[in-house]
Amino acid sequence: MFRFRLEKILQLRRKLRDAKKAELGYVDSQIRAVEAELEGVYRSLRELDYPEGVASFGDLGRIFDTAEFLRRREKELLARKKELYELRERVLSELVEHQKQVRILEKLKEKKGEEFRREMLKKEIAFLDDFASRRGNDVAD
Numbered sequence: 001m002f003r004f005r006l007e008k009i010l011q012l013r014r015k016l017r018d019a020k021k022a023e024l025g026y027v028d029s030q031i032r033a034v035e036a037e038l039e040g041v042y043r044s045l046r047e048l049d050y051p052e053g054v055a056s057f058g059d060l061g062r063i064f065d066t067a068e069f070l071r072r073r074e075k076e077l078l079a080r081k082k083e084l085y086e087l088r089e090r091v092l093s094e095l096v097e098h099q100k101q102v103r104i105l106e107k108l109k110e111k112k113g114e115e116f117r118r119e120m121l122k123k124e125i126a127f128l129d130d131f132a133s134r135r136g137n138d139v140a141d
Contacts, residue, residue, distance in 0.1 A: 002116040010105040017098040024095055027088045034084060038077045045070050 004010070048067055 002113050004109045004112060006105060006108065010102070010109060013098060013102045013105060017095065017102050020091060020095040020098050024088065024091045027084060027091055031081065031084045031088065034077055034081045038074065038081065041070050041074050041077065045074075 048063055
């Protein structure tokens with residue numbers, strides 16, 4: 001029976017790959033959340049009601065404060081989005097590396113399995129040849 005000696009390492013590599021896939025999914029969900037919030041900020045900025053004509057100082061102050069808050073929030077979200085995209089690139093490159101390692105070990109396992117099957121077939125053929133030659137000697141006697 002064929003037993004791959006590096007099976008535990010292969011399983012560990014698969015788990016690491018799966019963990020990176022999950023991490024990538026989490027980062028992607030964070031990016032989507034930031035983008036949704038950023039879209040909300042842009043929508044709020046567009047919907048700010050700038051008064052036409054004469055307006056009270058209080059109204060102008062409220063609108064200015066709201067616009068200022070939204071612009072600060074926009075900058076924060078853009079910085080967070082940039083960080084998340086950088087993190088996504090790192091996680092993606094690590095995922096690719098883990099996938100390569102898994103693929104290498106799987107190919108090695110396949111190759112070693114084929115070698116084992118060929119060796120077992122050779123032994124079986126040799127056994128049958130030996131058995132047939134002994135039967136031939138027994139019949140001749």
